[in-house]
Amino acid sequence: MPLKRLHRITLALPLAALLASAASAQVVDEPASEQESRLQSTADHTQFEVLEGPFEDATEVTEACLSCHTEAAKQVHRSIHWTWRYEQPETGQTLGKRNIVNSLCFGIAGNYPRCSSCHVGYGWEDADFDFSAENRVDCLVCHDTTGTYQKFPTAAGHPPYEDRRFQGRLFEAPDLAAVAQHVGRTSRETCGSCHFEGGGGDAVKHGDLDSSLIDPPRELDVHMSPQGKDFTCSTCHEFSGHIQAGSRYRIETDAEGHNPHERPACRSCHGEAPHEGGVHDKLNEHSEAIACQTCHIPEIARGGLKTKTRWDWSTAGRLDEQGEPVVREEDGRVVYHGMKGSFEWAEDYAPSYRWFNGNMRYTLLEDRIDPEGVVPINRPEGGPDEPGAKIWPFKIMEGRQPYDRVRQTLLVPKLFGPGDAAYWGNYDWDKALAAGMEAAQRLGQTDADYSGEHGFVESRMYWPVTHMVAPAEGALGCGACHSDGGRMAGLPGIYVPGEDRHPWVEAVGWAAVGLSLAGVAVHGGIRLVLWRRRRAQEESPS
Amino acid sequence: MSKPRIFTGFERFWHWMQAVLIFGLLLTGLEMHGVYRLFGFGAAFSAHVVLAVTLIVLWAFAIFWHLTTGEWRQYVPREAGLLRMAGYYGYGIFSGEPKPFAKTAAAKHNPLQRLAYFVFKAAIAPALWITGLLMLFYDAWRDSALGGVLPLYGLAGVHVAATFAMLVFIVAHVYIAATTGSPWYAYLKSMVTGYQEGRE
Known part of the structure; x- marks a missing residue:
């Protein structure tokens, strides 16, 4: 203890x-x-x-x-x-x-x-x-x-x-x-x-x-x-x-596009080729395109505590007869709170994987958003052909949060504190958003006022997963990715044997194998029948 | 009268060793491709590499043997007789006719065999080992000019396609070589003993 x-x-x-x-x-x-x-x-x-x-x-x-x-x-x-x-x-x-x-x-x-x-x-x-x-x-x-x-x-x-x-x-x-x-x-x-x-x-x-x-x-x-x-x-x-x-x-990468030798990078201690090469060196070679964390942190929230995976603010504001926020719990975690909206939680689950060159780009209060789509609160930059970009594990936090319908930007409400503007005081989004945006202006985050019209937009936030590193024996096995529907499914720029397929080659190939077997069976069957008939004729007294 | 010798010791060793390795490669390769789950991907991959390297070494010895003995000539395809062989498998075999070409030490293969083995040796096997080696050593060339024009997906596609060709070859080869002698198992026995077995 x-x-x-x-x-x-x-x-x-x-x-x-x-x-x-x-x-x-x-x-x-x-x-x-x-x-x-x-x-x-x-x-x-x-x-x-x-x-x-x-x-x-x-x-x-x-x-x-x-x-x-x-x-x-x-x-x-x-x-x-x-x-x-x-x-x-x-x-x-x-x-x-x-x-x-x-x-x-x-x-x-x-x-x-x-x-x-x-x-x-x-x-x-x-x-x-x-x-x-x-x-x-x-x-x-x-x-x-x-x-x-x-x-x-x-x-x-x-x-x-x-x-x-x-x-x-x-x-x-x-x-x-x-x-x-x-x-x-x-x-x-x-x-x-x-x-x-x-x-x-x-x-x-x-x-x-x-x-x-x-x-x-x-x-x-x-x-x-x-x-x-x-x-x-x-x-x-x-x-x-x-x-x-x-x-x-910003996760630093050096000029050649590798992670740096300085801490906290894994290779500052483990070097560039930490796996023992056997008959092949594929594990070390994986590190060209795959961050150490991808295999060595097999799941998110492995310590027995659930992490929040979705936060929907649009449902907030439900109060009971006494005017107190409604609170609902499931399995020891709050899934609805009148002050904050609806939540989802998860533990010990597989991360999402994305290419990442170390640079996180944020959607700031000044940036226009597309309210029809899912707004990336932040997003890992980088793609398969970029030096230094590797496949990293992420916790994706989904959300539903207020935005300005006129200006098409995200909004920040004042949630907390004295005065009647705070959302947690009187549950009035318009007042809270006006006060929040005013405070954001004073901080230099934006020059814009709240237009007075808000809606709620789906959002997504990426949290790099880099702690809770399992011992070697707890790392992901090959089959986690090299299997049908494996963890890398859908990621661009990679071919993963066992997961990615060649549908046409396979269709034609299996058809050819099937036809060969059928042909051999029919050919052999006919031979067998004729041979038996001949033998019967030879044995029968003429 | 003693039976004529058809296959030398080396040829029989080569043939059966090759058979074992190819079946092992198919077993592990199809697992890696996701057709079934047996050893696990990692073990299947390591085994596949070991089997493949062994087979390539075996092939190197076999090529040397064929070149020095001149036996390579046995695999040069000829047009003459192809139709007769096809006609035999399509018709004559059913009525118990003898094979159009007898097996001798100087001419071990009939014209259809020559063609099939030539395709195996000159197309299917090289497609497999060239793409296989390229994939095994992908890291050595992915950043070179070759990496820009040779996508891993395409290489794997050729490897998979050649595997299917190999499977088709095996189905036909095993059926013909193991069941169409006289008696039906005669060729199989020859490949074990090295001597001509049964009637020709």
Whole structure:
């Protein structure tokens, strides 16, 4: 149980510190394992006066951190975790959570204090947030080792300063001084506190990132499992100066069109030919056109938690007699919520496969859409003849979401917050969309106002599947693709033996084989009959 | 009188080895093509490669043997006698007539056999091993000029078409070679013992 273990560490560490300070510097009377864990770092943060607190506000903790780590906030200020902004160099689009629209809760415009509960900062409540404020950086959300620090879901990134409830769940106010004195490396828990909860809950958004990865069995994730390599997220998503490697907006490929040698690319550790060649080298050759993930992540959501596969906002707004949103659950997951519409969920299912050259192109608020078709919220670029493009697995999230019937663009509603405009206040789409688009303008996402006429359009969003890598024995076998109706069915630019057919050759071929057999049977049959007749004549006395 | 010897040891080894390998290739190849499921695609593929490489090595030896012994002449098709053979299989065989051409060490094959074996050796087999090798080593040439003009789908189509031709050949060959001797199994026995069996 990871939580129990964490609590033990929480208790053990101050005790060890007490013992250490009571004893003389040379006398070491602490258990070897505790000494080992204390000596992981060159600094024992329990010994710093500046971290003794008490802290009224989390920004005071940051100020204390920055009194030694003088450049840390400036580093964080340059990272996407802070800016929520990403200039995609290949497509020229300005992306990041500050700019994109998704098919879940659409985006940050108008929904600040809820969305920014996963911003690595404090107080991003509106478009006027000061992105240069150093004390607004949240050090603890990544560096907490106690497991007690968490951001309150609707507090714009702040932790609860007193015990509070959100949707029935109690959020205890952390002891900021204790947390500050026990900072350390990032962990699966700290990264997961945001990345496992994307889309508003555990496992909702990604399908390959959820709380099952905190303590995953080896079959679930061969790298992250304590029975495997026990990696943390940052083992592969290496950080340098608080900037991580790896992005789903752009998966880097080198000039020759291969994935790069740098992490988090698989081949940064596994090399270019990780499979043992036997009588043939086809497995290694597959990597020319197929991403490692395609075979080595056999299913989406393998950790026992369902992920959301469809979100239909058009059905939202049903309230019961008391005016409360109607909620319907099936198998422990909400399938209808008056606030949000209808959902579908799935676990342990085959991904969809697409060619992908590493560049994700988004449909932004400025982009015209075709409301007759399925609007791609984002789409992987690349085709079979493009260097660097490979076949990747994706979770496809289907949606039905509001769009502007006059301007033919996607819309962002204000869902949350004070005032009568929020959809979750009075369930009026027009008011919510007008307020949402106004907020989007202030963010610089669009210049357009909401026309006043909305409809709902089918949408589709692609989430690259790249986590929950199974051990080799759990990878897909050949037959998963090389069989009738195999997983690559319908993908352009490839011939998959066993799956793709030559209908004319086969029709003519089987006909020829059939005719030959029939011809031989008839020929042989006649011979047999005549031979018997001759023999009968020879034997009969003349 | 001792029976005349028709097939040398090498020829018999070559023939039966080839038969085993080709049946193995058909078994694994048809599975890979999705006709049935037996070993699993991966095992079928590996076996197919091993069988194919073995067969190609065998063929290399056989070609060398045929060239050095001059036996290759046995497979040069001739027009003369083709019609007679066709007439025999279409009519004479039913009334128990003897074969128009006797099997001797100097002329092992009748004109129809010469033509059939020539097509097998000069068209069906090369189509299979050339397309097969190209597919096996696809990665070595896919980025070259050849890759632009030779789609994998087309190569596989030729391989599959040649497989059907092979199947048709096998049906006809097994029927004629194993049942039309005198007695009916005489040719089959010759191919095992090497000597002429039965009446000619």
